[in-house]
Amino acid sequence: MAKKQFKTESKRMLDLMINSVYTNKDIFLRELISNASDAMDKLYFLSLTDNEIEVARNELKIELSIDKEKRAITISDNGIGMTKQELDDNLGVIAKSGSGEFDKLNDTENKDIDIIGQFGVGFYSAFMIAKKVEAVSRAYNSDEAYKWSSEGVDGYTLSAGKREQTGTTITLTVKDNDEQNSYDEYLEEYKIISLIKKYSDYIRYPITMDRVKSRLKEGTDDEYEEYTENETLNSMIPLWKRNKNDIKDEEYDSFYNEKFYDYEKPLKVIHQKAEGTTSYHALMFIPSKADYNYYTKNYEKGLELYSSGVKIMDKCADLLPDYFNFVKGVVDSEDLSLNISRELLQQDRQLKIIANAIEKRIKKELSEMLEKEREDYEKFWKGFGLQIKFAIYNSFGANKDLLLELLMFIKASNGSLCTLKEYAGACPKEQKYIYYAAGDSTDRLNLLPQTELIRDRGYDILFLTDEVDEFLMNILREYDGKEFRSISSGDLGLETDEEKTEKEEKQKDYKEMFDFIKDSLKENIKKVTLSSRLKSHPVCLSSEGALSIEMEKTLAAIPGAEKELKAEKVLELNSSHPVFEKLTKLWEKGDKEKVELYSRLLYSQALMIEGLSVEDPVKFSNEICELMID
Ligand code: ADP
Numbered sequence: 001m002a003k004k005q006f007k008t009e010s011k012r013m014l015d016l017m018i019n020s021v022y023t024n025k026d027i028f029l030r031e032l033i034s035n036a037s038d039a040m041d042k043l044y045f046l047s048l049t050d051n052e053i054e055v056a057r058n059e060l061k062i063e064l065s066i067d068k069e070k071r072a073i074t075i076s077d078n079g080i081g082m083t084k085q086e087l088d089d090n091l092g093v094i095a096k097s098g099s100g101e102f103d104k105l106n107d108t109e110n111k112d113i114d115i116i117g118q119f120g121v122g123f124y125s126a127f128m129i130a131k132k133v134e135a136v137s138r139a140y141n142s143d144e145a146y147k148w149s150s151e152g153v154d155g156y157t158l159s160a161g162k163r164e165q166t167g168t169t170i171t172l173t174v175k176d177n178d179e180q181n182s183y184d185e186y187l188e189e190y191k192i193i194s195l196i197k198k199y200s201d202y203i204r205y206p207i208t209m210d211r212v213k214s215r216l217k218e219g220t221d222d223e224y225e226e227y228t229e230n231e232t233l234n235s236m237i238p239l240w241k242r243n244k245n246d247i248k249d250e251e252y253d254s255f256y257n258e259k260f261y262d263y264e265k266p267l268k269v270i271h272q273k274a275e276g277t278t279s280y281h282a283l284m285f286i287p288s289k290a291d292y293n294y295y296t297k298n299y300e301k302g303l304e305l306y307s308s309g310v311k312i313m314d315k316c317a318d319l320l321p322d323y324f325n326f327v328k329g330v331v332d333s334e335d336l337s338l339n340i341s342r343e344l345l346q347q348d349r350q351l352k353i354i355a356n357a358i359e360k361r362i363k364k365e366l367s368e369m370l371e372k373e374r375e376d377y378e379k380f381w382k383g384f385g386l387q388i389k390f391a392i393y394n395s396f397g398a399n400k401d402l403l404l405e406l407l408m409f410i411k412a413s414n415g416s417l418c419t420l421k422e423y424a425g426a427c428p429k430e431q432k433y434i435y436y437a438a439g440d441s442t443d444r445l446n447l448l449p450q451t452e453l454i455r456d457r458g459y460d461i462l463f464l465t466d467e468v469d470e471f472l473m474n475i476l477r478e479y480d481g482k483e484f485r486s487i488s489s490g491d492l493g494l495e496t497d498e499e500k501t502e503k504e505e506k507q508k509d510y511k512e513m514f515d516f517i518k519d520s521l522k523e524n525i526k527k528v529t530l531s532s533r534l535k536s537h538p539v540c541l542s543s544e545g546a547l548s549i550e551m552e553k554t555l556a557a558i559p560g561a562e563k564e565l566k567a568e569k570v571l572e573l574n575s576s577h578p579v580f581e582k583l584t585k586l587w588e589k590g591d592k593e594k595v596e597l598y599s600r601l602l603y604s605q606a607l608m609i610e611g612l613s614v615e616d617p618v619k620f621s622n623e624i625c626e627l628m629i630d
């Protein structure tokens with residue numbers, strides 16, 4: 001029979017499986033059981049929406065058997081089955097749950113075990129313990145069965161098969177022991193039973209196995225007879241339906257780890273049971289860190305949705321608002337009508353009610369975490385804070401009231417995270433604004449000369465290090481009656497009215513010199529002023545108008561963005577600095593050439609302080625050298 005070839009990426013995955021790069025071989029059974037369970041969900045779901053199909057729920061089950069002599073394990077289900085085409089399509093390609101992702105990761109450094117663990121390894125995981133895998137399947141509505149068979153990377157065959165009933169039987173021929181590994185264990189009943197208990201206990205269909213047992217023969221005291229009992233191995237009660245008080249933390253954790261392919265414990269478990277007009281069980285998790293693809297467009301939000309224990313959808317996106325899209329979990333409700341299409345379900349009133357309740361609950365949990373489990377909350381914030389910020393920004397502040405209290409920023413005084421409420425609460429009475437400094441690193445922000453005077457007053461500053469931050473501030477505008485104010489734009493409100501007038505007067509004295517400096521710096525500068533924010537530094541840049549220097553940088557970095565969008569830069573000079581004194585002396589002497597040179601140097605320094613590059617570094621360096629040998 002002609003062999004069919006696996007797709008390239010499938011081959012790679014298979015290769016990893018066969019050579020057992022992924023060390024946790026035990027999971028093969030979980031994967032196959034989960035496929036069987038999915039297949040039965042699909043069939044049952046179909047029967048609810050299609051009157052032609054009749055399925056008795058209580059007849060759906062998964063049967064396991066072990067044949068030591070043939071080294072065979074079979075997993076048989078009476079689910080939806082696969083047509084010949086489906087066998088070809090579904091088993092000839094890599095696990096769907098991870099396909100796209102895995103493909104992309106192949107070119108990166110990390111095509112290793114950890115990555116594999118992050119998505120379902122799926123059907124191919126069977127090759128971790130099997131030298132040969134066969135799937136005999138008969139699709140519902142069809143009277144033909146087909147057999148898919150493969151011994152590994154060099155391909156697979158498809159042929160006619162035999163099956164009395166709709167469903168699929170997977171037969172694994174277990175590998176022979178080699179130097180590193182013993183596979184015999186998988187042919188032991190106890191091992192298989194323990195794997196079911198560990199990974200598949202919550203499967204909502206019975207997983208059965210014929211077990212040979214012995215009992216006292218009737219009418220005798222010491223004669224035993226063997227008999228076979230069909231035993232159900234799993235408890236079938238989904239974790240989310242169990243009573244919270246009876247569930248151990250480890251049970252939640254391992255459920256989460258297995259189901260959502262995360263090695264780490266969840267940061268927070270939210271187990272909710274709602275009763276009333278709409279009743280449902282929800283078991284949700286906040287991961288302890290963002291998925292590797294969380295901030296990409298490949299990330300798909302959603303909760304698994306069940307209706308009366310029947311899975312309707314893997315990822316029901318409508319159950320989660322975008323700002324809580326990191327939450328993973330399961331929702332099960334008896335109040336959702338099953339026999340409507342998935343499209344219509346999205347408009348379902350009950351579903352909307354559940355989504356609203358879930359959103360409120362997540363918010364409440366986060367607020368409580370912030371209050372009572374600070375360390376955890378900060379961990380949460382590091383992983384998902386950016387998403388919360390984006391959510392406020394992208395909705396033009398529509399979710400502001402809901403999310404405002406969740407925001408955190410680094411504060412200058414000690415480098416730790418604080419909420420706006422905490423910042424405002426610690427403000428001295430006379431402080432007019434909430435100050436912030438935007439830039440890519442806190443180290444640089446810490447050294448900004450513009451912060452000195454503010455700090456001298458004992459006012460704290462929020463450090464904004466994400467690109468979206470300053471845009472966010474523009475949308476928020478104020479908190480608790482205090483406007484947000486960048487340390488490098490506008491009036492900082494540090495001076496009294498008298499001081500202001502005094503400065504304006506003084507400014508007039510230098511008008512000619514400032515005009516000259518501005519002219520020598522050409523288009524770069526909108527104006528030159530005396531500074532009210534500098535203490536020990538001679539110069540800094542500030543900006544006027546809506547666009548700040550940081551925003552200009554951000555916009556410039558967006559491919560294809562309008563490069564013309566520039567901040568209106570102001571060169572601020574510190575009149576109490578010796579350099580200023582020198583400058584005025586040169587001006588009075590009429591040494592315009594030197595004033596021009598100084599202007600250029602001061603401007604370059606101001607640029608560097610802002611983390612911008614000097615326009616002509618060679619010229620800058622030469623001019624410094626000139627001064628050094630002067
Ligand atoms: P996933 O379950 O993530 O889709 P798998 O590699 O586990 O990926 O399975 C691939 C596909 O093969 C499934 O999506 C399903 O369509 C099909 N499949 C696997 N096992 C069965 C089964 N027992 N019954 C019906 N279809 C199956």
Ligand code: MG
Pocket residue numbers: 031034035120122123
């Ligand atoms: Mg699967």
